Amino acid sequence: MITPAGLECHYYYEDFARGASRQECRAAKVPRSAVWRPTDCADCPVPSILAANGSTTLELRILISRKKLRLGPCVTVEAWCSLHGPIDGDPRVGCTECNADSDDLLRRALG
Numbered sequence: 001m002i003t004p005a006g007l008e009c010h011y012y013y014e015d016f017a018r019g020a021s022r023q024e025c026r027a028a029k030v031p032r033s034a035v036w037r038p039t040d041c042a043d044c045p046v047p048s049i050l051a052a053n054g055s056t057t058l059e060l061r062i063l064i065s066r067k068k069l070r071l072g073p074c075v076t077v078e079a080w081c082s083l084h085g086p087i088d089g090d091p092r093v094g095c096t097e098c099n100a101d102s103d104d105l106l107r108r109a110l111g
């Protein structure tokens with residue numbers, strides 16, 4: 001669905017049908033994360049990560065923090081690979097081991 005910030009996001013859900021007014025972020029949250037608000041989408045890196053990385057093994061967890069001296073939320077993402085564990089680098093690039101595997105497959109396929 002399209003988030004309040006105007007980006008497609010796999011985890012965002014809304015339902016305004018039949019008088020309902022429901023907006024949800026269904027991304028996994030870090031336990032100490034603040035409660036999600038629709039305005040948090042504006043600062044969330046998840047849509048751009050999903051757009052850049054379509055890996056089925058990519059898992060994301062978000063942490064929403066609210067800083068007193070800063071207007072607006074701060075959303076950070078923890079990424080990991082369901083096969084290989086935490087992803088240290090840029091989640092847009094994804095798991096280096098999975099990427100190496102698919103490079104291998106490609107090389108073999110091209111012979």
Ligand SMILES: [Zn+2]
Pocket residue numbers: 057081082083084085095096097098099
């Ligand atoms: Zn992996």
